[in-house]
Amino acid sequence: MKYKLQDLIDIEHFQLLQNRLNDIYSFPSAIIDNEGNILTATEWQDICTKFHRVNRESAEECKRSDQYILSHLHEADPAVSYLCPHGLIDNATPIIIEGVHYGNFFTGQFFLEEPDMDFFREQAKRYGFDEAAYLEAVKKVPVWTQEQLNNYLFFIKGLIEVISGIGLRNLREAETRKQIKEKEEQAQTILSQMFDGYWVMDIQGHLLDVNDAFCRMVGYSRDEVLQMTVPELSANDPTIVAEKIRGIIRNGSAIFESRLRHKNGSTIIADVAARYLPDRNIVIGFHRDVTERRKAEADLKAREKQLAESQRIAHIGSWEYNLTTGQIFWSDELFRILGLDPAADKADFNMLLEMIHPDDRPALKKVVDETVRLSRPFSIDHRVILRNGTTKVLHAEGEIIRGESQKQITLSGTAQDITSWKQQEQALVESEASYRNLFDSSTDGIFILDLDGNIIDANKTAYERLGYTREELLSLHISKLNHPNFNAQLPERLKRIRQQGVAIFESGHLRKDGSLMPVEVNSRLLEHKGKQVYFSVIRDITERKSTQEKLRQSEKFVRNILDTVDEGFIVIDRDYRIVTANKAYCSQVGCRDDNIIGRPCYEVSHKIGRPCFEEGEDCAVRRVFETGEPQAAFHRHKDREDNILYVETKAYPLRDASGQITSAIETVNNITAKLLLEEERLKTQKLESIGTLAGGIAHDFNNLLQGIFGYISMAKMSLDRPERIRSMLRQAEEALHLAVNLTTQLLTFSKGGRPIKRLIALEPVIENAVKFALSGSHTGYVLDMAPDLRPVEADEGQLTQVIQNIVINANDAMAGRGTVSISAANADIAGGAISGLPEGGRFVRIAIQDSGTGIQQKNLDRIFDPYFTTKQRGSGLGLATSYSIIRNHGGIIVVSSEVNRGSTFTIYLPASTDTAIAEKAAAPETVSVRKGRILLMDDEELVRDVAKEMIGALGHEAQCAPDGETAIGMYVRARESGTPFDVVILDLTVRGGMGGEETVRRLREIDPDVIAVVSSGYADNTVVADFRAYGFSAVLNKPYRISALRDCLNALIVQSNAEGK
Structure with missing residues (x-):
């Protein structure tokens, strides 16, 4: 300065x-x-x-x-x-x-x-x-x-x-300081304004200074960055970062690529230049964000690859020929087009000229020379002959490119293999000729219309059939050909074609002479020469119309015949719409045929809004469409008053000329009256069965009552002979017990006779029942029991009754001469494998087989009916009772039989998962017990009097009550007076009053230790079957013997003693 x-x-x-x-x-x-x-x-x-x-x-x-x-x-x-x-x-x-x-x-x-x-x-x-x-x-x-x-x-x-x-x-010095300050300010300005990130760090990697560009690069503020280290900002492995820092310090500087982690988690690629300043023991560096550049480079490589791939796919090769230096460049695809190997062959312009077809060289040379001389681009197709003799057609384009100095002149261009295009072009020409021949040779007329309805092309059939020349027809609008009756529909039809792409309809075209030609038009929207057009095939249906008229007349004749038939008759298309219907069907549904035709069959027949098969009905027409075979179904239709009609429908397929099912004929037979007659017959049959049952009951009870009255009368006549009186009374008592067994069987059949179940082993039950049933008979038996036979939850008495009933029938069938085979085994049944056992599961199968006369087929369905029997002395209740018992145990009985070959009764019982079999209680011994106080509640005075006498005869004191309320009052007073009752016997059912179930519940609220016995004549009652669950200690089924009463009271009084009452 x-x-x-x-x-x-x-x-x-x-x-x-x-x-x-x-x-x-x-x-x-x-x-x-x-x-x-x-x-x-x-x-x-x-x-x-x-x-x-x-x-x-x-x-x-x-x-x-x-x-x-x-x-x-x-x-x-x-x-x-x-x-x-x-x-x-x-x-x-x-x-x-x-x-x-x-x-x-x-x-x-x-x-x-x-x-x-x-x-x-x-x-x-x-x-x-x-x-x-x-x-x-x-x-x-x-x-x-x-x-x-x-x-x-x-x-x-x-x-x-x-x-x-x-x-x-x-x-x-001042100037120097000023210059230094200015340079520092300039440097700081440069650092703050520069696009590259600048940073200073100590040798431990802590950042000491950064510029704004670096902060923007990593997304952090300056204060945030200066709290961080380079390894924390780096997206590279920390060990690699540490080694890179040591390398900078060791070598003094370094240039490398690195990756930074942006605050938002993204990765930044950066070129890094760093230098170590030993006098200050720091490292300064610059980061240039090259993420976009790397991406651009990757994109460029991808584009270059895509370009090469595009060239390969499009068969386009590129080339350059520097006219100044003679340097030649060919792309790999050009080598491949010419049948050359880019790795082995070299680009050679003279070689290319030699490969060009001799007939095409002059033209190619001419356009290239003009391009060089006039700087005018060229475009030409020419042929090349490859080394293997194959000829290809190439489309070549080129232009002159001059350098900035105008001294460098380069001829640049492309060559595309268009051999297949040329072949396709030739094929297209041939195809166009074939199309035109086909177009004109079609027996149907063909119109091509623009979107305004103008005829722009027509085949020979179209204009000759209408009497026009081609030129005359192409000058017309389609409306000029349509009969006036059809022109009103033209806009709507064109609109439908545009919306749906296709439409088929009938019309009428006017010939040049004014005559009408009925036609069927099949028109669709197509692309033709780059424009959308209506392509319409016009079929002359004059013959069809004539045929249809004949058919209509024929159908009218057939219709007249069908209208005389009493059965309903309809034709249904594949959309389930009624095409035709006879008078009988119209009468059934209460509609005229003009209100039926075209409507869905389910809407007319069933009066519902969707197909009947979607409502769970069996549809014969649907199955015809599915199988192609005739089908039948039972339907419910509704008449005009919405009454239910029971109809039998049969459906048959109707096929077109190609064999395709187009519709179905359905006959509708009203069988309502027939069904009503059948129902009346069944009701009559049921009444007959009830009559048979009532007659059987009356017969059996009259026989028993005859015996009872007889024995009692004889006892009254023998008052001076005590032994004879006792004998006559014993016989009367036995007759009464037979009556009890009869009522028990009837209850079991009618209401099920709820079993009192416990876990039992079947082997002894089966064996004892068989022995008892065959005692005194000459029939033998064979037992085959599986060693691992599962236990069952069953009522032993009821199960014994079933076995005995079936074995007795077997014995009778063999007339006491033969062998009954009884087997028992475990069976695992799949669901649905056996009718009557839909769930399947673990069962025990008991089979009882005889070699007797067998059961006739007509009687197999009736053997379980009450009082049905083929035996002279049979009651008809044994098998009916057995069936009810097994059903109430959750099992079934299956019967198979052949006449004169014998019968097999197979019983399936659910097996128990519990294997611990309870020991059968030993018969109670007659023991001496103290005198007990018994409270008896029953609504029948006769029962109270008899039971009181029986209790007194057993040495006990009895007090009686007619209903539950009275019994509760007596029980409370006796308890309060210090003389409580030991046992309470309660009748289960009291007409108009409190019964045993409610009474025992109230007594347990007063005295939880009350000992109560339920007494009932309904052996099938739930309380009787599961008495302990309802608070009772024992059960006495009416009528009961004095011995049963004695055993019951003795056992309960002993229990009362044990409980200190």
């Missing part, structure tokens, strides 16, 4: 210094810069300021003196001295700092010897000065010796140079 003298010296300070020197030495001085500016000055001598410089003539001399000094400054050593014409000495010392002349230090005026006063008197006169004043001024001029002058000048020069030098250094 170029400085001025006033920049180097503190002018004000130096002025003071000069003033002091002038006061001491009376030596005026001044500092003047190169531009003549007086920077400092002390008082000049009066002789100059008041005389020489103010007089015009003498002032001119002063100027010449100044010019002399300035022109001789280069001779200064250290100053230039000059004796002016006025007799005074002036002195000038150049101020030069580091070789640069900044200004001059002037001194004067002075004398080096005593002045010649006479000289100055003369000079005063010459210039007209006041002599006295002038001489006085001369006397004030100092006189110096040369040595004093030199010392003074050297001092002044040195002082100026020192002061100026210091000033210069200070200025330079």
Whole structure:
């Protein structure tokens, strides 16, 4: 930088210094810069300021003196001295700092010897000065010796140079500092404005400084970044980052690619330049975000690959031929098109010319020469002959590309293999000719219409059939051909074609002579020569219409026949719509045929809104469409009053000429009356069965009552013979027990006779029942029991009854001569495998087989009916009772039989999962018990009286109550008086009052330890079957013997004793 003298010296300070020197030495001085500016000055001598410089003539001399000094400054050593014409000495010392002349230090005026006063008197006169004043001024001029002058000048020069030098250094340092500050500010500005990220880190990886670009790059604020380390920001492995830092420190610098983790989780790819500054022990670096560049490079590679692939797929090769250098480039695809190997063969323009078909070379050479000469692009198809003799057709395009200097000229272009296109083009030409031949040879007329309905093409059949020439027809709108009756429908039909893409309809076209031709139009929307058109095939249906009319007449004839049939008759299409219906069907549904035709069959027949098979009905028509075979079904229809009609439907397929089922004929036979007659027959049959049952019951009970009355009458006649009375009464008692067994069997059959189940083993039950049933018979038996036979939950008594009934029947069937085979085994039954066992599961199978007369097939379905029997002395209740018992056990009985071959009854009983069989309780022994207090509740007075007598006969005290409320009151009072009842016997059912179930519940609320017995004539009652669950301790089934009463009371009184009552 170029400085001025006033920049180097503190002018004000130096002025003071000069003033002091002038006061001491009376030596005026001044500092003047190169531009003549007086920077400092002390008082000049009066002789100059008041005389020489103010007089015009003498002032001119002063100027010449100044010019002399300035022109001789280069001779200064250290100053230039000059004796002016006025007799005074002036002195000038150049101020030069580091070789640069900044200004001059002037001194004067002075004398080096005593002045010649006479000289100055003369000079005063010459210039007209006041002599006295002038001489006085001369006397004030100092006189110096040369040595004093030199010392003074050297001092002044040195002082100026020192002061100026210091000033210069200070200025330079200030300038340097300013430049440094400016550079730092510029650097900081550059760092803050630059797009590259800048960072400073210590050798541990802690970031010390970053610019804004780096913060933007990683997504963090500057404060956040300066709290982080480089490994934390890096997306690379920490060990790799640490090794990279060590490499920078070791090698002093490094350039590499790195990955940073953005705050949002994304990864940034960056080029990194880093340098280690050992004097500051830091690393500085720059990150340039190249993520987009890398992506662009990847995209470029992908595009290049796609371009190559596109060239391969499109069979387009590219080439360049530098006409200046002769350099040739072919793409790989061009090599492949020419049948060459890019790895083995080289691009050669002469070789390519040799491969071009000789007939095509002149044309190709011509267009290439014109392109080079006129810079006009070319496009041409030509053939090439490959090394293997194959001929291909190429489409070549090229252009001239000139360099910026216009000296580089390159011919660039592409070559596409269009062999297959040419073949297809030829095939298309041939196809077009074939299409036209087919178009014109069609026996149906063909119209092509534009979207406005104008005929733009028609085949030969179309215009000849209508009596027009082709040109005449192509000038018409389709509305001109339509009969007026059909033109009103034309817009709607065209709209339907546009919306649905196709439409088929009937119309009528007018021939040129005005006659009408009925036609069927099959029109669709197609693309034709780049435009959408209506492509319509027109079929002359004159013959069809004639045939249809004949058919209609024929159908009318058939219809007349069908209308005479009593059965309903309808034809149903595949959409389940009625096509035709006879009068009988119309009468059934209560509609006229014009209200039926076209409607869904399920809507008319069933009066529902969806197909009957979706409502769970069996549909014969649907099965015809599915199987193609005739089908039948039973349906419920509704008549006009919505009454249910039971109909039998039969459906038969109707097929077209190709064998496809187009519709179905359904006959509808009203069998409502027939079904009602059948129901009446079944009701009559049921009444007959009930009559048979009632007759059987009356017969059996009359026989038993006859025996009872007889024995009692005979006892009354034998009052004097006690033994005979006892005998007659025993016989009457036995007859009564037979009556009990009969009622039990009837209950079991009618209501099920709920079993009182417990876990039992079947082996002893089966064996004992068989032995008992065959006792006294000559029939033998064979038992085959599986060793691992599963136990069952069953009523042992009921199960014994079943086995005995079946074995007795077997014995009767064999007339007491033969062998009954009884087997029992485990059976695992799959669900649905055996009718009657839909769930399947674990069962025990008991099979009882005889070799008797067998059962006739007509009787197999009736053997379980009550009172049905084929035996002379049979009751008809045995098998009916057995069936009910097994059913109530969750099992079934299956029968198979052949006449004269025998029968097999197979019983399936659910097996128990419990294997712990309870031991059968031993018969109670007759023991002596204390007298007990018994409370008996029964609503029948006869039962109360008899039971009270029986209890008294057993040695106990009995009190009776007619209902539950009375019994509860008696029980409470006896308990409060200290004479509680030991046992309470409660009748289960009390007409109009509280029964045993409610009574025992109330008694247990009063006395949880009450001992109660349920007594009932209903062996099938739930409470009887599971008495303990209802709070009872025992059960007495009416009627009961005194022995049963005794055993029951003895056991319960013993229990009462044990409980301390």
